[in-house]
Amino acid sequence: MASLIVTTRDGATRPLPADAGLSVMEVIRDNGIDELLAACGGSLSCATCHVIVDPAQALTLPPPSEAERELLDGLDQVAPTSRLGCQIAFDERLDGLHVTIAPES
Amino acid sequence: MSDYDVVIVGAGQAGAQAAIALRQLRYRGTIALIGDELELPYERPPLTKAYLAGEKSFDRLLIRPSAFWQEKAVDLRPGCRIVAVDPGARQVTAADGTTIGYRHLVWATGGAARRLDCPGAALARVHSLRSRADVDRLAQELPAARQVVVIGGGYIGLEAAAVLVGAGKQVTLIEAQQQVLARMSGTMLARFLEAEHRSHGVALRLGTEVRCIEGRDGAACGVRLGTGELLPADVVIVGVGIVPAVAPLLAAGAHGGTGVEVDAVCRTSLPDVYAIGDCATHANAFAEGARIRLESVQNANDMAGTVARAIVGVAHPYYAVPWFWSNQYDLRLQTVGLAAGHDLAVLRGTTAARSFSVIYLRQGRVIALDCVNATKDYVQGRKLVESGIEVRSDLLADTSVPLSQALQSDGILPTRAA
Ligand SMILES: Cc1cc2nc3c(=O)[nH]c(=O)nc-3n(C[C@H](O)[C@H](O)[C@H](O)COP(=O)(O)OP(=O)(O)OC[C@H]3O[C@@H](n4cnc5c(N)ncnc54)[C@H](O)[C@@H]3O)c2cc1C
Ligand code: FES
Numbered sequence: 001m002a003s004l005i006v007t008t009r010d011g012a013t014r015p016l017p018a019d020a021g022l023s024v025m026e027v028i029r030d031n032g033i034d035e036l037l038a039a040c041g042g043s044l045s046c047a048t049c050h051v052i053v054d055p056a057q058a059l060t061l062p063p064p065s066e067a068e069r070e071l072l073d074g075l076d077q078v079a080p081t082s083r084l085g086c087q088i089a090f091d092e093r094l095d096g097l098h099v100t101i102a103p104e105s
Numbered sequence: 106m107s108d109y110d111v112v113i114v115g116a117g118q119a120g121a122q123a124a125i126a127l128r129q130l131r132y133r134g135t136i137a138l139i140g141d142e143l144e145l146p147y148e149r150p151p152l153t154k155a156y157l158a159g160e161k162s163f164d165r166l167l168i169r170p171s172a173f174w175q176e177k178a179v180d181l182r183p184g185c186r187i188v189a190v191d192p193g194a195r196q197v198t199a200a201d202g203t204t205i206g207y208r209h210l211v212w213a214t215g216g217a218a219r220r221l222d223c224p225g226a227a228l229a230r231v232h233s234l235r236s237r238a239d240v241d242r243l244a245q246e247l248p249a250a251r252q253v254v255v256i257g258g259g260y261i262g263l264e265a266a267a268v269l270v271g272a273g274k275q276v277t278l279i280e281a282q283q284q285v286l287a288r289m290s291g292t293m294l295a296r297f298l299e300a301e302h303r304s305h306g307v308a309l310r311l312g313t314e315v316r317c318i319e320g321r322d323g324a325a326c327g328v329r330l331g332t333g334e335l336l337p338a339d340v341v342i343v344g345v346g347i348v349p350a351v352a353p354l355l356a357a358g359a360h361g362g363t364g365v366e367v368d369a370v371c372r373t374s375l376p377d378v379y380a381i382g383d384c385a386t387h388a389n390a391f392a393e394g395a396r397i398r399l400e401s402v403q404n405a406n407d408m409a410g411t412v413a414r415a416i417v418g419v420a421h422p423y424y425a426v427p428w429f430w431s432n433q434y435d436l437r438l439q440t441v442g443l444a445a446g447h448d449l450a451v452l453r454g455t456t457a458a459r460s461f462s463v464i465y466l467r468q469g470r471v472i473a474l475d476c477v478n479a480t481k482d483y484v485q486g487r488k489l490v491e492s493g494i495e496v497r498s499d500l501l502a503d504t505s506v507p508l509s510q511a512l513q514s515d516g517i518l519p520t521r522a523a
Contacts (some may be wrong), residue, residue, distance in 0.1 A: 041148045045430040067480040074484030
């Protein structure tokens, strides 16, 4: 199984088993990490699934949609590689993708 | 008989989030999360969207995976219906007679789908859409159904109509008022949505009364209108709101009516009994302090946080900008604030472009926005609603000026004149 590597807010980094077909937000939530509110369940309306992608890997992802960029723009703190976890569809090709959960806003 | 420090009744959005928030605040007491449904806590919004459309499996609706609740020492009690509350003895009683004691009780029962009170309302093939069980029952009948009549032009009826017409059904939607979304939105958004639904093939019947549902062999076969006309139906969907599930609390003496009344930290009038989510009537800062109920994930989650903080002893009054979303066809609707009581509605952009916002003002202040495929307006408009300051309404309609500029000094009028 492919894995998603996640750094949580306490700074710890670990690999999570990730099913293809889920979003990065869902992989994080389903592995018991309780740091993303993900209030809108992936409907691109809350931005509470904010993660920061390892800059070295950012270009391997499909770029964010306009609506995702607009929602990210509304956040007080964004990094150049900020993404909404619900908008990154995980699949085998993303094996080893490393994301850091953004600080609570 | 078992006892818990916190008993949460209702394992839906608000109840589940209250348990999550308590553990996030490192609350160490025992927690029971009691619900009458059989499923693990799940999100309802996809029920009339991706789940009904068959695009998302039920697993993906779960608020947390099953192992989470064990790990966090939250005792789930599915399939358990609470029928009575005894605030003196500090215990609740389940339908099977079991009693459960509490130090703090959190009432998070949402509401039951309102039924029509006309003949035929209880026939088979008449469906409401509140729970997974409701949607699964409907889904079983859909393959054999050709004609669907949806009663109620609120969000649930509109979303269901969009999915079902997309699945090739012949859909008629009946609304008693002269517009859809009459309770929450102005006519500009309503007219746009009505046109969208019509262009996708939904037959809309506005200002139309239902006399009864006609049946054959115990199952619905049509909807009889006030005019006497019969609309044949293989399946009838009723989306006419909810009745908050507060009877046991009111019977125990809590103040309330259609909902249960709560104060700024979600306390009811009974000692150590809180209420949150769809069933809680509260004074909302974004409704000029009027006492209202909100039916949204935002309200459920934010009240859950309020209650958790109150229980751990760091109470904070509930203060959160209301927001809501809906998906119909390829339209992303996003609402922020509460439009009720607006005295001006400004259209920003054009409905023909299928990307626009309706901005609602009261006395020169932006109180709400309905945004359609216009996430930037939704994001920037939220700040206008939050700020509560007066803006120049002439700037709002100009799409060449970002909404955020209506907030900057040149956009603000020092007085209300002009
Ligand atoms: C089809 C649908 C689509 C929606 N779409 C959106 C949307 O797009 N965006 C949005 O913001 N909101 C949406 N909502 C609204 C949102 O889901 C609700 O506001 C939210 O679920 C409210 O949470 P709650 O915990 O108050 O109630 P619920 O989630 O309804 O949970 C209450 C639970 O308590 C149980 N219960 C009731 N009485 C008892 C009892 N006596 N004993 C034990 N258990 C009991 C109920 O069975 C239920 O499981 C939608 C709702 C529905 C039904
Ligand atoms: S979960 Fe709401 S935007 Fe990602």
